[in-house]
Amino acid sequence: MSDDRSFVVAQAFLLSAKTYWTRTLYPALREEYEARAQAASRPRNAKEAAALLEDSTLYRYYCWLERHLQRFKYSGRYGLQPWHAQHRERLEKELEPAEAELDPGLEYPPYYTAVDIHQHPGGVWSDPIAGLVYERGARTTTPLAGSRHKDLHERLTAAALERCPAPQRVLDIGCGFGKSTRAFYETLPEAAIEAIDLAAPCLRLAARDAARAKAKQVRFRQMDAARTDYPDASFDLVTSTMLLHEMPPAVVERTLAEARRLLKPGGAMVHLDFLPAADPFHELIHYGHGRRNNEPFMEPLARMGLAETLERLGFRDVEIRPFEEAEGSVDPGYRYWRFPWVLIAARR
Amino acid sequence: MRPEQTFFRDPALDRAFGVVMALATEVYVMKERLAALEQALERKGVLEAGALSAEPSPEELAKSAAERDAFVSHLLQNLLGVQQAKGPSG
Numbered sequence: 001m002s003d004d005r006s007f008v009v010a011q012a013f014l015l016s017a018k019t020y021w022t023r024t025l026y027p028a029l030r031e032e033y034e035a036r037a038q039a040a041s042r043p044r045n046a047k048e049a050a051a052l053l054e055d056s057t058l059y060r061y062y063c064w065l066e067r068h069l070q071r072f073k074y075s076g077r078y079g080l081q082p083w084h085a086q087h088r089e090r091l092e093k094e095l096e097p098a099e100a101e102l103d104p105g106l107e108y109p110p111y112y113t114a115v116d117i118h119q120h121p122g123g124v125w126s127d128p129i130a131g132l133v134y135e136r137g138a139r140t141t142t143p144l145a146g147s148r149h150k151d152l153h154e155r156l157t158a159a160a161l162e163r164c165p166a167p168q169r170v171l172d173i174g175c176g177f178g179k180s181t182r183a184f185y186e187t188l189p190e191a192a193i194e195a196i197d198l199a200a201p202c203l204r205l206a207a208r209d210a211a212r213a214k215a216k217q218v219r220f221r222q223m224d225a226a227r228t229d230y231p232d233a234s235f236d237l238v239t240s241t242m243l244l245h246e247m248p249p250a251v252v253e254r255t256l257a258e259a260r261r262l263l264k265p266g267g268a269m270v271h272l273d274f275l276p277a278a279d280p281f282h283e284l285i286h287y288g289h290g291r292r293n294n295e296p297f298m299e300p301l302a303r304m305g306l307a308e309t310l311e312r313l314g315f316r317d318v319e320i321r322p323f324e325e326a327e328g329s330v331d332p333g334y335r336y337w338r339f340p341w342v343l344i345a346a347r348r
Numbered sequence: 349m350r351p352e353q354t355f356f357r358d359p360a361l362d363r364a365f366g367v368v369m370a371l372a373t374e375v376y377v378m379k380e381r382l383a384a385l386e387q388a389l390e391r392k393g394v395l396e397a398g399a400l401s402a403e404p405s406p407e408e409l410a411k412s413a414a415e416r417d418a419f420v421s422h423l424l425q426n427l428l429g430v431q432q433a434k435g436p437s438g
Contacts, residue, residue: 001418005381005384006377006381009376009377009380009381010373010376010377013372013373013376013377014373017369060355060356061355061365063355064355064356064362064365067353067355068365068366068369069369071432071433072369072370072373074432074433075432075433076370076422076425076432077418077421077422078373078377079432114434115434115435115436116433116434116435118433119432119433119435120433121432121433122433123433291353291436292353294433294434294435294436296435296436
Protein backbone atom coordinates (compact mmCIF):
# COMPACT_ATOMS: atom_id res chain seq x y z
CA MET A 1 0.00 0.00 0.00
CA SER A 2 1.22 3.49 -0.75
CA ASP A 3 -0.46 6.84 -0.25
CA ASP A 4 -1.25 8.97 -3.28
CA ARG A 5 1.42 11.57 -2.62
CA SER A 6 4.19 8.97 -2.30
CA PHE A 7 2.99 7.21 -5.46
CA VAL A 8 3.01 10.44 -7.48
CA VAL A 9 6.37 11.57 -6.11
CA ALA A 10 8.00 8.16 -6.72
CA GLN A 11 6.66 8.13 -10.29
CA ALA A 12 8.03 11.67 -10.75
CA PHE A 13 11.41 10.45 -9.53
CA LEU A 14 11.35 7.57 -12.03
CA LEU A 15 10.39 9.92 -14.85
CA SER A 16 13.23 12.22 -13.88
CA ALA A 17 15.61 9.24 -14.00
CA LYS A 18 14.22 8.25 -17.43
CA THR A 19 14.70 11.80 -18.67
CA TYR A 20 18.33 11.69 -17.52
CA TRP A 21 18.71 8.41 -19.39
CA THR A 22 17.15 10.02 -22.51
CA ARG A 23 19.09 13.28 -22.50
CA THR A 24 22.41 12.37 -20.91
CA LEU A 25 23.14 8.62 -20.93
CA TYR A 26 21.95 8.01 -24.49
CA PRO A 27 24.05 10.81 -26.10
CA ALA A 28 27.05 9.70 -24.00
CA LEU A 29 26.59 6.13 -25.23
CA ARG A 30 26.33 7.35 -28.83
CA GLU A 31 29.61 9.24 -28.39
CA GLU A 32 31.32 6.23 -26.86
CA TYR A 33 30.10 4.08 -29.74
CA GLU A 34 31.43 6.56 -32.32
CA ALA A 35 34.81 6.71 -30.59
CA ARG A 36 35.04 2.92 -30.50
CA ALA A 37 33.88 2.60 -34.13
CA GLN A 38 36.59 5.01 -35.25
CA ALA A 39 39.27 3.21 -33.26
CA ALA A 40 38.27 -0.27 -34.49
CA SER A 41 36.41 -1.23 -37.65
CA ARG A 42 32.96 0.28 -38.17
CA PRO A 43 30.14 -2.22 -37.41
CA ARG A 44 28.10 -3.33 -40.42
CA ASN A 45 25.09 -4.61 -38.52
CA ALA A 46 23.42 -4.68 -35.09
CA LYS A 47 25.32 -7.81 -34.06
CA GLU A 48 28.67 -6.16 -34.73
CA ALA A 49 27.49 -2.99 -32.97
CA ALA A 50 26.64 -5.13 -29.93
CA ALA A 51 30.11 -6.70 -30.05
CA LEU A 52 31.69 -3.24 -30.17
CA LEU A 53 29.87 -2.25 -26.97
CA GLU A 54 30.25 -5.64 -25.30
CA ASP A 55 32.65 -4.46 -22.60
CA SER A 56 31.20 -0.95 -22.21
CA THR A 57 30.09 -0.29 -18.64
CA LEU A 58 28.02 2.65 -19.82
CA TYR A 59 26.14 0.40 -22.27
CA ARG A 60 25.33 -2.03 -19.46
CA TYR A 61 23.92 0.70 -17.25
CA TYR A 62 22.04 2.14 -20.22
CA CYS A 63 20.39 -1.27 -20.77
CA TRP A 64 19.81 -1.92 -17.09
CA LEU A 65 18.09 1.40 -16.56
CA GLU A 66 15.88 1.00 -19.62
CA ARG A 67 14.73 -2.36 -18.36
CA HIS A 68 14.35 -1.60 -14.67
CA LEU A 69 13.04 1.98 -14.64
CA GLN A 70 10.16 0.51 -16.62
CA ARG A 71 9.81 -2.31 -14.09
CA PHE A 72 9.69 0.15 -11.20
CA LYS A 73 7.17 2.23 -13.12
CA TYR A 74 4.71 -0.66 -13.39
CA SER A 75 5.53 -2.97 -10.46
CA GLY A 76 6.60 -2.85 -6.85
CA ARG A 77 5.57 -0.62 -4.04
CA TYR A 78 5.04 2.54 -6.13
CA GLY A 79 4.19 0.82 -9.42
CA LEU A 80 1.23 1.80 -11.58
CA GLN A 81 -0.34 -1.64 -11.36
CA PRO A 82 -0.44 -1.98 -7.55
CA TRP A 83 -1.53 1.65 -7.08
CA HIS A 84 -4.44 1.24 -9.47
CA ALA A 85 -5.33 -2.12 -7.91
CA GLN A 86 -5.46 -0.37 -4.54
CA HIS A 87 -8.13 1.96 -5.96
CA ARG A 88 -9.87 -0.77 -7.91
CA GLU A 89 -13.39 -0.27 -6.60
CA ARG A 90 -13.50 3.45 -7.40
CA LEU A 91 -11.79 2.98 -10.78
CA GLU A 92 -14.09 0.18 -11.92
CA LYS A 93 -17.06 2.39 -11.09
CA GLU A 94 -15.56 5.19 -13.17
CA LEU A 95 -15.60 2.90 -16.19
CA GLU A 96 -19.33 2.15 -15.88
CA PRO A 97 -21.38 2.01 -17.93
CA ALA A 98 -19.26 0.24 -20.50
CA GLU A 99 -20.29 1.81 -23.79
CA ALA A 100 -17.83 -0.15 -25.86
CA GLU A 101 -19.16 -3.03 -27.93
CA LEU A 102 -17.43 -6.02 -26.36
CA ASP A 103 -17.27 -9.57 -27.69
CA PRO A 104 -17.44 -12.01 -24.78
CA GLY A 105 -16.62 -14.87 -27.16
CA LEU A 106 -13.37 -13.34 -28.41
CA GLU A 107 -10.33 -15.51 -27.80
CA TYR A 108 -7.13 -13.57 -27.36
CA PRO A 109 -4.44 -14.90 -29.73
CA PRO A 110 -1.58 -16.78 -27.99
CA TYR A 111 1.08 -14.27 -29.17
CA TYR A 112 -0.90 -11.54 -27.42
CA THR A 113 -1.05 -13.20 -24.02
CA ALA A 114 2.41 -14.83 -23.99
CA VAL A 115 4.20 -11.64 -22.93
CA ASP A 116 3.17 -8.81 -20.61
CA ILE A 117 3.70 -5.95 -23.02
CA HIS A 118 5.61 -2.87 -21.75
CA GLN A 119 6.29 -4.89 -18.54
CA HIS A 120 2.70 -4.15 -17.55
CA PRO A 121 1.86 -7.11 -15.26
CA GLY A 122 -1.06 -8.97 -16.81
CA GLY A 123 -0.76 -6.93 -20.01
CA VAL A 124 -3.38 -4.47 -21.23
CA TRP A 125 -6.14 -7.05 -21.54
CA SER A 126 -6.48 -9.24 -18.44
CA ASP A 127 -7.60 -6.82 -15.73
CA PRO A 128 -10.72 -4.59 -15.98
CA ILE A 129 -8.64 -1.58 -14.89
CA ALA A 130 -5.71 -2.32 -17.24
CA GLY A 131 -6.77 0.46 -19.63
CA LEU A 132 -6.40 3.03 -16.87
CA VAL A 133 -2.99 1.63 -15.90
CA TYR A 134 -1.90 1.77 -19.53
CA GLU A 135 -3.23 5.30 -20.01
CA ARG A 136 -1.36 6.56 -16.97
CA GLY A 137 1.82 4.78 -18.07
CA ALA A 138 1.60 6.09 -21.63
CA ARG A 139 1.69 9.67 -20.38
CA THR A 140 5.40 9.21 -19.72
CA THR A 141 6.40 6.77 -22.49
CA THR A 142 8.38 9.50 -24.25
CA PRO A 143 9.77 11.67 -21.45
CA LEU A 144 10.57 14.65 -23.66
CA ALA A 145 7.17 14.74 -25.32
CA GLY A 146 5.33 15.32 -22.03
CA SER A 147 2.02 17.04 -22.69
CA ARG A 148 3.00 17.37 -26.34
CA HIS A 149 2.30 13.68 -26.89
CA LYS A 150 -1.09 14.75 -28.19
CA ASP A 151 0.79 16.60 -30.88
CA LEU A 152 1.95 13.27 -32.27
CA HIS A 153 -1.60 12.06 -32.88
CA GLU A 154 -2.59 15.36 -34.44
CA ARG A 155 0.41 15.15 -36.74
CA LEU A 156 -0.56 11.64 -37.81
CA THR A 157 -4.15 12.73 -38.42
CA ALA A 158 -2.87 15.61 -40.57
CA ALA A 159 -0.63 13.20 -42.53
CA ALA A 160 -3.58 10.85 -43.06
CA LEU A 161 -5.84 13.67 -44.26
CA GLU A 162 -3.18 14.81 -46.73
CA ARG A 163 -3.57 11.39 -48.36
CA CYS A 164 -7.32 11.11 -47.87
CA PRO A 165 -8.73 14.64 -47.59
CA ALA A 166 -12.37 14.12 -46.57
CA PRO A 167 -13.00 10.56 -45.42
CA GLN A 168 -16.58 9.64 -44.61
CA ARG A 169 -15.72 6.36 -42.94
CA VAL A 170 -12.52 5.82 -40.93
CA LEU A 171 -11.29 2.66 -39.21
CA ASP A 172 -8.69 2.96 -36.43
CA ILE A 173 -7.26 -0.50 -35.80
CA GLY A 174 -5.54 -1.36 -32.52
CA CYS A 175 -7.03 1.81 -31.05
CA GLY A 176 -6.01 0.96 -27.47
CA PHE A 177 -7.56 3.38 -24.98
CA GLY A 178 -8.53 5.71 -27.82
CA LYS A 179 -5.79 8.34 -27.83
CA SER A 180 -5.19 7.97 -31.58
CA THR A 181 -8.93 7.78 -32.28
CA ARG A 182 -9.60 11.00 -30.42
CA ALA A 183 -7.51 13.05 -32.87
CA PHE A 184 -9.65 11.64 -35.70
CA TYR A 185 -13.05 12.20 -34.12
CA GLU A 186 -12.12 15.69 -33.03
CA THR A 187 -10.75 16.62 -36.47
CA LEU A 188 -13.55 14.93 -38.44
CA PRO A 189 -16.84 15.61 -36.62
CA GLU A 190 -18.86 14.60 -39.70
CA ALA A 191 -17.12 11.27 -40.36
CA ALA A 192 -18.20 7.90 -39.01
CA ILE A 193 -15.28 6.52 -37.02
CA GLU A 194 -14.94 2.86 -36.09
CA ALA A 195 -12.20 1.90 -33.66
CA ILE A 196 -11.26 -1.67 -32.84
CA ASP A 197 -8.88 -3.37 -30.44
CA LEU A 198 -8.42 -6.75 -28.77
CA ALA A 199 -8.26 -5.37 -25.22
CA ALA A 200 -11.66 -4.95 -23.58
CA PRO A 201 -10.28 -2.86 -20.67
CA CYS A 202 -8.78 -0.34 -23.11
CA LEU A 203 -11.96 -0.15 -25.20
CA ARG A 204 -14.05 0.60 -22.12
CA LEU A 205 -11.79 3.54 -21.27
CA ALA A 206 -11.80 4.77 -24.88
CA ALA A 207 -15.62 4.64 -24.98
CA ARG A 208 -15.93 6.43 -21.67
CA ASP A 209 -13.63 9.24 -22.84
CA ALA A 210 -15.48 9.58 -26.16
CA ALA A 211 -18.78 9.80 -24.26
CA ARG A 212 -17.30 12.50 -22.01
CA ALA A 213 -16.15 14.35 -25.15
CA LYS A 214 -19.71 13.97 -26.52
CA ALA A 215 -18.37 12.31 -29.66
CA LYS A 216 -21.39 10.45 -30.98
CA GLN A 217 -19.99 9.41 -34.36
CA VAL A 218 -17.42 6.99 -32.97
CA ARG A 219 -17.87 3.33 -31.98
CA PHE A 220 -15.36 1.24 -30.06
CA ARG A 221 -15.58 -2.47 -30.82
CA GLN A 222 -13.65 -5.49 -29.58
CA MET A 223 -12.25 -7.27 -32.60
CA ASP A 224 -9.09 -8.74 -34.08
CA ALA A 225 -7.77 -6.40 -36.77
CA ALA A 226 -6.63 -9.41 -38.79
CA ARG A 227 -10.24 -10.70 -39.00
CA THR A 228 -12.96 -8.05 -38.77
CA ASP A 229 -16.69 -8.33 -39.45
CA TYR A 230 -16.92 -5.33 -41.79
CA PRO A 231 -17.97 -5.80 -45.41
CA ASP A 232 -15.55 -5.32 -48.31
CA ALA A 233 -14.77 -1.75 -49.35
CA SER A 234 -16.40 -0.14 -46.34
CA PHE A 235 -13.79 2.51 -45.40
CA ASP A 236 -12.12 5.50 -47.03
CA LEU A 237 -9.27 5.45 -44.53
CA VAL A 238 -7.75 2.69 -42.40
CA THR A 239 -5.22 3.78 -39.80
CA SER A 240 -3.23 2.50 -36.84
CA THR A 241 -0.86 4.02 -34.31
CA MET A 242 1.87 1.93 -32.71
CA LEU A 243 0.12 -1.33 -33.58
CA LEU A 244 2.14 -3.22 -36.19
CA HIS A 245 5.21 -3.71 -33.96
CA GLU A 246 3.02 -5.55 -31.46
CA MET A 247 2.25 -8.39 -33.87
CA PRO A 248 4.30 -11.25 -35.33
CA PRO A 249 4.99 -10.80 -39.07
CA ALA A 250 2.36 -13.34 -40.16
CA VAL A 251 -0.31 -11.41 -38.26
CA VAL A 252 0.99 -8.09 -39.62
CA GLU A 253 0.56 -9.50 -43.11
CA ARG A 254 -2.97 -10.77 -42.41
CA THR A 255 -3.87 -7.40 -40.86
CA LEU A 256 -2.60 -5.48 -43.89
CA ALA A 257 -4.49 -7.82 -46.23
CA GLU A 258 -7.63 -7.30 -44.16
CA ALA A 259 -7.11 -3.51 -44.30
CA ARG A 260 -6.91 -3.72 -48.08
CA ARG A 261 -10.14 -5.73 -48.21
CA LEU A 262 -11.88 -3.09 -46.08
CA LEU A 263 -10.71 -0.13 -48.15
CA LYS A 264 -12.76 1.33 -50.96
CA PRO A 265 -10.84 1.42 -54.27
CA GLY A 266 -8.50 4.41 -54.01
CA GLY A 267 -8.86 4.47 -50.22
CA ALA A 268 -5.82 5.22 -48.07
CA MET A 269 -4.08 3.25 -45.35
CA VAL A 270 -1.82 5.13 -42.92
CA HIS A 271 0.10 3.58 -40.04
CA LEU A 272 2.40 5.20 -37.52
CA ASP A 273 5.01 2.82 -36.20
CA PHE A 274 8.72 2.26 -35.50
CA LEU A 275 11.45 1.16 -37.89
CA PRO A 276 15.08 1.93 -37.10
CA ALA A 277 17.21 3.88 -39.56
CA ALA A 278 19.59 1.68 -41.59
CA ASP A 279 22.40 2.18 -39.09
CA PRO A 280 23.87 -0.56 -36.84
CA PHE A 281 23.80 1.60 -33.71
CA HIS A 282 20.14 2.59 -34.16
CA GLU A 283 19.24 -1.01 -34.95
CA LEU A 284 21.00 -2.26 -31.81
CA ILE A 285 19.29 0.36 -29.64
CA HIS A 286 15.85 -0.30 -31.13
CA TYR A 287 15.99 -4.11 -31.09
CA GLY A 288 17.34 -3.98 -27.54
CA HIS A 289 14.51 -1.65 -26.55
CA GLY A 290 11.99 -4.16 -27.86
CA ARG A 291 13.53 -6.93 -25.81
CA ARG A 292 13.94 -4.87 -22.64
CA ASN A 293 10.45 -3.41 -22.85
CA ASN A 294 8.73 -6.78 -23.50
CA GLU A 295 7.89 -5.96 -27.12
CA PRO A 296 9.27 -9.02 -28.91
CA PHE A 297 7.97 -8.13 -32.39
CA MET A 298 9.86 -4.84 -32.83
CA GLU A 299 12.79 -6.55 -34.52
CA PRO A 300 10.71 -8.97 -36.64
CA LEU A 301 8.67 -6.02 -37.97
CA ALA A 302 11.85 -4.20 -38.96
CA ARG A 303 13.19 -7.31 -40.70
CA MET A 304 10.04 -8.55 -42.47
CA GLY A 305 10.34 -6.34 -45.57
CA LEU A 306 7.24 -4.24 -45.10
CA ALA A 307 7.44 -2.38 -48.43
CA GLU A 308 7.68 -5.65 -50.39
CA THR A 309 4.82 -7.13 -48.36
CA LEU A 310 2.58 -4.15 -49.15
CA GLU A 311 3.36 -4.38 -52.85
CA ARG A 312 2.78 -8.13 -52.88
CA LEU A 313 -0.62 -7.58 -51.25
CA GLY A 314 -1.58 -5.27 -54.12
CA PHE A 315 -1.23 -1.87 -52.48
CA ARG A 316 0.02 1.04 -54.59
CA ASP A 317 1.68 4.38 -53.75
CA VAL A 318 3.60 2.65 -50.94
CA GLU A 319 5.47 5.11 -48.71
CA ILE A 320 7.66 4.39 -45.70
CA ARG A 321 9.26 7.57 -44.40
CA PRO A 322 10.64 9.05 -41.17
CA PHE A 323 7.97 10.82 -39.15
CA GLU A 324 8.67 14.01 -37.21
CA GLU A 325 6.68 13.33 -34.04
CA ALA A 326 7.67 16.68 -32.51
CA GLU A 327 9.26 19.86 -33.81
CA GLY A 328 12.92 19.29 -34.72
CA SER A 329 13.08 15.62 -33.76
CA VAL A 330 14.37 14.47 -37.15
CA ASP A 331 16.93 17.27 -37.51
CA PRO A 332 20.48 15.90 -38.00
CA GLY A 333 21.67 17.61 -34.80
CA TYR A 334 19.01 16.00 -32.58
CA ARG A 335 20.96 14.05 -29.93
CA TYR A 336 18.48 12.62 -27.46
CA TRP A 337 16.96 9.17 -27.45
CA ARG A 338 13.72 8.93 -29.41
CA PHE A 339 11.61 6.25 -31.01
CA PRO A 340 12.41 5.74 -34.72
CA TRP A 341 8.95 6.87 -35.82
CA VAL A 342 7.92 6.11 -39.40
CA LEU A 343 4.84 6.79 -41.43
CA ILE A 344 3.72 3.78 -43.45
CA ALA A 345 1.18 4.73 -46.10
CA ALA A 346 -0.33 3.04 -49.13
CA ARG A 347 -3.40 3.13 -51.29
CA ARG A 348 -5.75 0.47 -52.52
CA MET B 349 8.16 -17.27 -12.88
CA ARG B 350 10.74 -16.23 -15.45
CA PRO B 351 14.32 -15.21 -14.59
CA GLU B 352 14.97 -11.48 -15.02
CA GLN B 353 17.21 -10.26 -17.87
CA THR B 354 20.85 -9.55 -16.97
CA PHE B 355 23.15 -6.85 -18.32
CA PHE B 356 26.32 -7.18 -16.24
CA ARG B 357 28.91 -9.96 -16.25
CA ASP B 358 27.96 -10.83 -12.70
CA PRO B 359 24.18 -10.94 -12.27
CA ALA B 360 24.73 -10.00 -8.64
CA LEU B 361 25.41 -6.48 -9.87
CA ASP B 362 22.14 -6.38 -11.80
CA ARG B 363 20.28 -7.25 -8.63
CA ALA B 364 22.33 -5.01 -6.39
CA PHE B 365 21.71 -2.00 -8.61
CA GLY B 366 18.00 -2.67 -8.28
CA VAL B 367 18.42 -2.33 -4.55
CA VAL B 368 20.21 0.97 -5.07
CA MET B 369 17.49 2.36 -7.32
CA ALA B 370 14.68 1.25 -5.03
CA LEU B 371 16.47 2.88 -2.16
CA ALA B 372 17.01 6.04 -4.16
CA THR B 373 13.28 6.17 -4.88
CA GLU B 374 12.48 5.81 -1.20
CA VAL B 375 14.98 8.47 -0.26
CA TYR B 376 13.47 10.88 -2.73
CA VAL B 377 9.91 10.17 -1.61
CA MET B 378 10.97 10.69 1.98
CA LYS B 379 12.90 13.89 1.34
CA GLU B 380 9.99 15.40 -0.55
CA ARG B 381 7.50 14.42 2.10
CA LEU B 382 9.66 15.68 4.91
CA ALA B 383 10.16 19.02 3.20
CA ALA B 384 6.39 19.33 2.64
CA LEU B 385 5.70 18.47 6.26
CA GLU B 386 8.24 20.87 7.67
CA GLN B 387 6.89 23.67 5.51
CA ALA B 388 3.32 22.93 6.59
CA LEU B 389 4.24 22.83 10.25
CA GLU B 390 6.30 25.95 10.04
CA ARG B 391 3.46 27.77 8.31
CA LYS B 392 1.16 26.84 11.17
CA GLY B 393 3.76 27.78 13.74
CA VAL B 394 3.73 24.22 15.13
CA LEU B 395 7.34 23.33 14.45
CA GLU B 396 10.28 24.98 16.04
CA ALA B 397 13.75 24.76 14.55
CA GLY B 398 15.45 21.49 15.58
CA ALA B 399 12.26 19.85 16.89
CA LEU B 400 12.66 16.86 14.52
CA SER B 401 16.18 16.11 15.64
CA ALA B 402 15.30 14.67 19.05
CA GLU B 403 15.69 10.89 19.57
CA PRO B 404 12.40 8.92 19.03
CA SER B 405 10.85 7.09 21.98
CA PRO B 406 10.47 3.24 22.03
CA GLU B 407 6.72 3.78 21.55
CA GLU B 408 7.34 5.84 18.43
CA LEU B 409 9.63 3.13 17.06
CA ALA B 410 7.11 0.34 17.70
CA LYS B 411 4.41 2.35 15.98
CA SER B 412 6.42 2.70 12.78
CA ALA B 413 7.24 -1.05 12.49
CA ALA B 414 4.73 -1.89 9.73
CA GLU B 415 5.94 0.98 7.58
CA ARG B 416 9.52 -0.16 8.18
CA ASP B 417 8.69 -3.74 7.11
CA ALA B 418 7.07 -2.49 3.89
CA PHE B 419 10.18 -0.42 3.21
CA VAL B 420 12.44 -3.43 3.71
CA SER B 421 10.26 -5.67 1.54
CA HIS B 422 10.33 -3.18 -1.32
CA LEU B 423 14.09 -2.86 -0.98
CA LEU B 424 15.02 -6.52 -0.82
CA GLN B 425 12.60 -8.20 -3.24
CA ASN B 426 15.12 -7.17 -5.92
CA LEU B 427 17.35 -10.00 -4.75
CA LEU B 428 14.88 -12.62 -6.01
CA GLY B 429 15.70 -11.85 -9.66
CA VAL B 430 12.24 -12.73 -10.95
CA GLN B 431 10.37 -10.86 -13.70
CA GLN B 432 7.39 -8.84 -12.53
CA ALA B 433 5.81 -8.90 -15.96
CA LYS B 434 6.37 -11.94 -18.11
CA GLY B 435 8.74 -11.33 -21.01
CA PRO B 436 11.95 -12.56 -22.67
CA SER B 437 14.38 -14.15 -20.20
CA GLY B 438 18.13 -14.39 -19.92
